[in-house]
Amino acid sequence: MHIFDNFLVHYLRRFDKYCFTVQLNGKTYTIGEGQPLFNVIIHKDISKKELLASTSLALGEAYMRKDVEIQGDLFTALRCFLSQSSQFSLDKSLFKRILYPSESKSAQKKQVSSHYDLGNDFYAKWLDPSMSYSCAYFKNEDDSLEQAQHNKVHYILEKLYLKEGMTLLDIGCGWGYLLIEAAKKYGIKGYGCTLSKEQWKKGQERIEKLGLKGQVQIDLVDYRDLVAEGRQYDRIVSVGMLEHVGRSNYPLYMETACHLLKDEGMFLLHYISGHDESIGNPWMRKYIFPGGTLPSL
Incomplete structure (x- = not known):
């Protein structure tokens, strides 16, 4: 031995x-x-x-x-x-570089790309057809993953009290499912932002296919650059995005959302957190969520 x-x-x-x-x-x-x-x-x-x-x-x-x-x-x-x-x-x-990565725009763009730009075909193999990439809501024991993701998105939309003609911003919109569902059911005008070229590409295909061009728009842009565009929105939603922002950017993130929200508007923030300030483990940081802030497993 x-x-x-x-x-x-x-x-x-x-x-x-x-x-x-x-x-x-x-x-x-x-x-x-x-x-x-x-x-x-x-x-x-x-x-x-x-x-x-x-x-x-x-x-x-x-x-x-x-x-x-x-x-x-x-x-x-x-x-x-x-x-x-x-x-x-x-x-x-x-492991300082892995555990305490830069939270600059350029660094976070690379981090997002390394995770989400692995290819839409890859994600389609294990996500449901809606391509929803956050925790699902299983209302019933026999709900499929697709149904559970539908439940989750529409529960969020109900909480936003959307009315026809309202503007809705989705910060970190992924492949655009939430915005598309909001536009179809409530008649809102939706805007989304992502740093993933693959997500943006799939989002454009979906918008075109469903005839929602002009009603739903997804841009390849950093959330920090949205204020400069001068727009404000009736509603803002963000699902599973805060985990990628970085703790040092939390105040900026909230200030940005505040600037983008109209008076009497509403902001719904959904994210994964924990009771501790753990930095996570190096394997998760290196291979799954580079730069991400997740609770201990």
Whole structure:
């Protein structure tokens, strides 16, 4: 047995809330008590240095390289490890660029592009047909994902008390589904902004196909540049956008929304948050939401 094997097994024993097995160099180790829920197969050692620098990055990248394999249900394994994320090691000094990225316009444009410009075909494989990319609202147990996203969007629209002829701004409008539904049902004039070229492209296709040109407009523009256009809106909505703004930009974001909102207007803000000020983990920051601010998993 190699010294790294000893350390790796020793390290994994801290995740003993649930029972699982580890296969390494022809030997099987049991972590926790009870019936194993899954099996972790280690094809290549993970060094002590990597694990102590960032557990999430070390394990995540090892899985991506296929150095680590999960035998059993992957979701169960992830749930077991992530529910014990307090046991993860992290040396923040080694990951400053990932954990504390620039929140400038140019940097955030690159961050958004790296996530949302992976291609509309990619997102269509796992999003519902509406291409809604935020938490859904399952009113009934048998609701499909598409129905749940429809429920969510129309619940938001009801809260906005929209009237025909009103102007509605969607900050971070994604592929435009909310604006399109608002225009179809309430007869409003919708404006949206995004930094993703792929989202903008899909939005234009949808608007054209549905005959909503002139009623719904989506621009490839940073929300911070909207004030200079001199427009104001009866209603403003923003769904799942604040997570990308960056904490240092929160005051500017709210001030911008205030400038863009007409007197007696209404602003509905929907976002994911948490009770802590956690910076998240390096793997999530590097591969899923670069620059994003999300609560701990």
